Structure formats: C-alpha cells, structure tokens
Amino acid sequence: MSISTLANWVCRAFQLLFGIVILGLSVTLIRGHHWGALPATLGYAAFLGGVTIIAALIGIAAVWITFLEGIVGMAIDVFAALLNIAGGIALAIKMRGVTCNIKDNDFDDIENGFKAVYNELFNGGCMKFQKVTSCWVMSQPWSASKMENTIEGHCRESSADMVFMFLVAALFLVTAGLAFLRKRKGY
Structure with missing residues (x-):
C-alpha cells in the first residue's frame, strides 16, 4: 500500500467521522430550538x-469503482469542501462577537451575555409577546445558572460544529489534491 493510498484512507475515515460529528451536533442544536422558525x-x-x-463514502467507494476516481472524485471533494467552508463561515457570522464563557462575564461584559441570550443559535427561539421579545431559554422555570449552562452549552456546540466544518473542508481539499497528484502521475 503506497503512502498516498494510506493517506487517502486516513483522510476518508476522518471525513466520515467529522461528518457524523457535524450531523450529531447540528441535530442536537435543532432539538434545542423550541419557539419560532428554525434558523436556516x-x-x-x-x-x-x-x-x-455521503461524500466520504463516495470517496471510499472510489477505491473499487474506477468511475469515481479522477475528475469526478476531485469535483465531489472540492464541492464538499466549498459547502463546508460556506457552512463554517455562516456559523461564524451568526456567532460573531459572542464568547462562550457566559458565567465568567456576569457583570464584566454584559454586552456578551446579551448577545448570547438573544443569539438564535443558542436561545431556543424567540417570540414577541405584546411588543416584548421573549426567548425560550428565559421563559423556563430555571435558575440563572441553569439558563447560563444551557446557553453556554449551545454556544460551545455551535463553535465545535463550525470548527469541524472547517477541518473537514481542509480534509476534502487534501483528498482532492491527492487525487490530482495520482491522476497527474498516472497511477
């Protein structure tokens, strides 16, 4: 087994693992949304x-199905990388300016707490009641620490989701590069 084949297998395994992590984190965040429309x-x-x-499984299948090698495989890898980069950027924009250390910022940084509570990724959704916006996380009969833990947990899950999107995008670009080098060398 050549080094490029081994590298391809390792990258594909991590792509599959990271895809499962991204899906799991995203579904967890979706299940934490209770009021209003789900954020896109x-x-x-x-x-x-x-x-x-799916892209990782196609890459693994390319070992046995020659049609998926070469340009088709590179196109799938580059497309998956671009989609993940776009997703990572979208999450980064939504999380802009929020740090996930809610408890440490009680009175030192009220603006961060306000941004975190009203961030649609963290708060479980908001609704307007008679000109007052109320968010799900604030409406629960919880203690302040339970609310902080919920918001901080959703913030950390969103951050991890974003990081895994960028990591898997890099892995897809690596496997596309490996496919390009294999095609160029003719083996």
Missing part, C-alpha cells in the same frame, strides 16, 4: 453533515 443555519449545518458523510 442549523438546517444547513445538518444538511452539511449528511453531505459530508
């Missing part, structure tokens, strides 16, 4: 998890 970013993140799993 969360639906797209779950879609990306599925696409990543």
Whole structure:
C-alpha cells in the first residue's frame, strides 16, 4: 500500500467521522430550538453533515469503482469542501462577537451575555409577546445558572460544529489534491 493510498484512507475515515460529528451536533442544536422558525443555519449545518458523510463514502467507494476516481472524485471533494467552508463561515457570522464563557462575564461584559441570550443559535427561539421579545431559554422555570449552562452549552456546540466544518473542508481539499497528484502521475 503506497503512502498516498494510506493517506487517502486516513483522510476518508476522518471525513466520515467529522461528518457524523457535524450531523450529531447540528441535530442536537435543532432539538434545542423550541419557539419560532428554525434558523436556516442549523438546517444547513445538518444538511452539511449528511453531505459530508455521503461524500466520504463516495470517496471510499472510489477505491473499487474506477468511475469515481479522477475528475469526478476531485469535483465531489472540492464541492464538499466549498459547502463546508460556506457552512463554517455562516456559523461564524451568526456567532460573531459572542464568547462562550457566559458565567465568567456576569457583570464584566454584559454586552456578551446579551448577545448570547438573544443569539438564535443558542436561545431556543424567540417570540414577541405584546411588543416584548421573549426567548425560550428565559421563559423556563430555571435558575440563572441553569439558563447560563444551557446557553453556554449551545454556544460551545455551535463553535465545535463550525470548527469541524472547517477541518473537514481542509480534509476534502487534501483528498482532492491527492487525487490530482495520482491522476497527474498516472497511477
């Protein structure tokens, strides 16, 4: 087994694993949304998890199905990488300016707490009641620490989702590069 074949197998295994992680984190965030319409970013993140799993499985199948080698495989890898980069950027934009250390910022950084509570990825959804916006996480009969833990957990899950999207995009670009080098050398 050549080094490029071994590298391809390792990259494909991590792509599959990261796709499962992206899908799992996204579904967890979706299940934490209770009020109002689901943010499109969360639906797209779950879609990306599925696409990543399928693309990784196609890459693994390319070992036995020659049609999937070469340009077709490279195109699938580059397309999956671009989709994951777009998803990572979308989550980064939605999380802009929020740090996940909610408890540490009680009175030092009220703006961060406000951004976190009203962030649609973390708060479980918001609704307007007689000109007052209320979010699901604030409506629960919880203690302040339970609310902080919920928001902080969703924030960390969103951050991890974003990081895994960028990591798997890099892996797809690596496997596309390996396929390009194999095609160029003719083996």
